[in-house]
Amino acid sequence: MSGQQATVRKRQNRLSQSGEALTESAKRQVAEVGHVASDAVTSGAWAYPLLGIFYLISHPSLMKPILPSVFKGAVVSVAILAALFFLTYLPQVAVLAFVSGPLAFIAAVPLVLGEAYVVINFFMRTFIFGQVGVDLFDSVLVQKGHSALVERGRQVTDSGGKSKQLGRMLTKPLSRFSTDNIVRYLLTLPLNFIPVVGTAFFLGYNGLKAGPGYHARYFQLKGFDKDKRHSAIQKRRGAYTAFGTVAMVLNLIPIVSILFTFTTSIGAALWAADIESKRNVNPAQEIASGARGQGSDEVDVVVSDAKKDL
DSSP states (O other): OHHHHHHHHHHHHHHHHHHHHHHHHHHHHHHHHHHHHHHHHHHOGGGHHHHHHHHHHHOGGGHHHHHHHHHHHHHHHHHHHHHHHHHHHHHHHHHHHHHHGGGHHHHHHHHHHHHHHHHHHHHIIIIIOTTHHHHHHHHHHHHTTOHHHHTTTEEEEEOSTTEEEEEEEOSOOOOSOOHHHHHHHHHHGGGGGSTTHHHHHHHHHHHHHHGGGGGHHHHHHHTOOHHHHHHHHHHTHHHHHHHHHHHHHHHTSTTTHHHHHHHHHHHHHHHHHHHHHTOOOOHHHHHHTTOOOOOTTOOEEEEOTTOOOO
């Protein structure tokens, strides 16, 4: 009997230790999520995608290079959205009726928009956008006085006066399409079956994972290797989560998401410029005070039609 009692006590101790380990792990996870969420809000990085919209409005010279892509993208987006809503909306409402009840007609909308985002993103990045996003990113950095940084990745020449020209790329083109992002996006898309909470988690999680990708060009210009890139991302994990979440929301807005794709690149460049300048500012305050107009010391930037990528 004493042997059996000893065995039972050992099992109870192991179970108790396992329970304590799980509790501690849960506490750490909750604390980490809380820290990331707090950093996401207080960093103000969520405002940069919005600041990019104001910056484009106040710098109309940046609009000209992207107009053809915006027009083509809008036409493709309308066609894809119309097809998906016609073919998939009602079937998904029928499925969601078992989960969301009368809210099914509403809950199906983000699902269709999410599916449309995948298809539109594939077509845009593969066939239409090309290097336009990189050109915008580099142009903003030059306008904010960081020509030396951009010159690490492409030729930058003076065109006389306060004008500079972006020329031939000196670095390998960035990947236009991330398979990992799309797979993760599709795997988490069913979270939208859970009203409100599921959608919020879907946006936050994908924002967390996608946020650092908006600084891929910045990391390339800085010459960061895998370790330095990881360190930079971890340092601003909450900020990247906030940036990526807002960017995700903007990308789900029908039709105009094409334009927001470019303004988000501008916002990412503005953030990179602030990091380089070590400006300790909150972009949310800048939006509240009227955003950033064109400064008197900013230069005009022209993208050369003759540039060639490696």
